[in-house]
Amino acid sequence: MMWPNIEAMSEVIIDPDIRVAQTLPSEFYTEEFHFTEQMEHMSRSIQFVGHSSEFTSDMTPVPHLESVLKQPLLRTNLESDKHLLANVCTHRGMILCHEEKNGKSIRCTYHGRTFQKNGKMKNMPGFEDVENYPTESDDLPSLNLMHWHGFEFTSFDPSLELESILQPIEERLGWWLKDLNLKHDATRDRKWEINANWILYVDNYLEGFHIPFVHPELNEALAKDGYSTECYDHAVLQIGMANKDDVCFNIPDDAIDAGKRVAAYYWWIYPNMMMNIYPWGVSMNIIVPTSVNTTEILFKSYVQNPELLNVGAGALLDKVELQDQYVVEGCMRGLQSQLYHRGRYSATHEKGVHHFHMKLTR
Numbered sequence: 484m485m486w487p488n489i490e491a492m493s494e495v496i497i498d499p500d501i502r503v504a505q506t507l508p509s510e511f512y513t514e515e516f517h518f519t520e521q522m523e524h525m526s527r528s529i530q531f532v533g534h535s536s537e538f539t540s541d542m543t544p545v546p547h548l549e550s551v552l553k554q555p556l557l558r559t560n561l562e563s564d565k566h567l568l569a570n571v572c573t574h575r576g577m578i579l580c581h582e583e584k585n586g587k588s589i590r591c592t593y594h595g596r597t598f599q600k601n602g603k604m605k606n607m608p609g610f611e612d613v614e615n616y617p618t619e620s621d622d623l624p625s626l627n628l629m630h631w632h633g634f635e636f637t638s639f640d641p642s643l644e645l646e647s648i649l650q651p652i653e654e655r656l657g658w659w660l661k662d663l664n665l666k667h668d669a670t671r672d673r674k675w676e677i678n679a680n681w682i683l684y685v686d687n688y689l690e691g692f693h694i695p696f697v698h699p700e701l702n703e704a705l706a707k708d709g710y711s712t713e714c715y716d717h718a719v720l721q722i723g724m725a726n727k728d729d730v731c732f733n734i735p736d737d738a739i740d741a742g743k744r745v746a747a748y749y750w751w752i753y754p755n756m757m758m759n760i761y762p763w764g765v766s767m768n769i770i771v772p773t774s775v776n777t778t779e780i781l782f783k784s785y786v787q788n789p790e791l792l793n794v795g796a797g798a799l800l801d802k803v804e805l806q807d808q809y810v811v812e813g814c815m816r817g818l819q820s821q822l823y824h825r826g827r828y829s830a831t832h833e834k835g836v837h838h839f840h841m842k843l844t845r
């Protein structure tokens with residue numbers, strides 16, 4: 484019998500000291516085995532469902548969660564109660580709801596089983612002689628739907644505490660959250676498919692180091708100094724400062740950032756969510772891994788001050804996105820090279836990336 488090599492097992496992949504650390508080895512971006520492990524882990528992390536303002540219909544399927552959780556889900560409103568149900572009929576597994584709609588109950592189009600909007604089975608034709616029926620297993624299973632200032636999240640791990648994960652945002656932006664009145668603007672939603680592993684997209688997001696090289700227009704909109712990165716347990720915050728005459732937040736005197744001309748708060752929430760907060764409102768980026776070398780990127784906009792949409796750092800979203808995708812796809816090609824394995828971090832500019840890699844390999 485072979486004993487596992489204890490030394491190899493306890494090997495630290497990312498040194499906690501950024502000054503000596505090497506970056507994430509290329510196999511984490513390219514190997515099926517690592518990808519499967521990452522997906523497993525992702526399904527037990529916190530996942531973004533949407534914002535209450537976009538669930539105006541009684542039943543709304545949530546397709547982006549199907550790739551991450553491998554589970555078709557249906558977000559329902561039953562008066563003031565909101566539910567996140569399996570979108571799979573408990574009879575023979577048909578998808579229940581293909582598109583957003585209104586209705587008194589959820590009705591399967593295959594053999595007509597119906598459910599209440601809280602998942603409880605109502606009736607089923609042709610089941611009169613079936614014994615020990617119905618039982619709880621005929622009801623639709625549901626996932627925990629967690630609410631935070633209108634945003635909704637879920638997870639396969641019921642022990643996750645949304646409040647403590649998002650606590651740093653609460654502390655930093657309590658003044659902004661207090662008067663929040665966001666509305667989903669579907670005309671600004673975007674969806675891209677890119678040829679790159681999902682980690683590369685997150686890595687790129689977590690540093691502003693590349694801004695002067697990759698985003699000349701954004702670089703103009705942000706002040707040359709003051710860009711900062713702060714790491715938290717489950718999040719990283721990057722702050723971009725506004726140029727002299729550009730739009731910025733009106734921050735109250737008792738807030739942490741009082742006196743600063745903040746153009747944007749870029750929050751990454753582990754592992755695949757980004758909440759970008761601009762004076763106009765919030766741009767949520769959801770990173771949906773579709774295979775080891777392909778990723779879907781979803782942008783959703785929640786608007787509060789429409790008159791500020793086309794000014795400052797927050798006005799350049801589409802342009803900046805395409806510039807980012809160009810470098811992320813370029814790295815994906817490069818990482819498959821036999822001649823590259825891993826690199827080093829800038830101790831001043833890549834703290835966020837280092838933090839993410841440590842978390843990912845812990």
Ligand code: FES
Nearest residue numbers: 572574575591594
């Ligand atoms: S699969 Fe839904 S009623 Fe048969």
Ligand SMILES: [Fe+2]
Nearest residue numbers: 687697698807
């Ligand atoms: Fe970028």
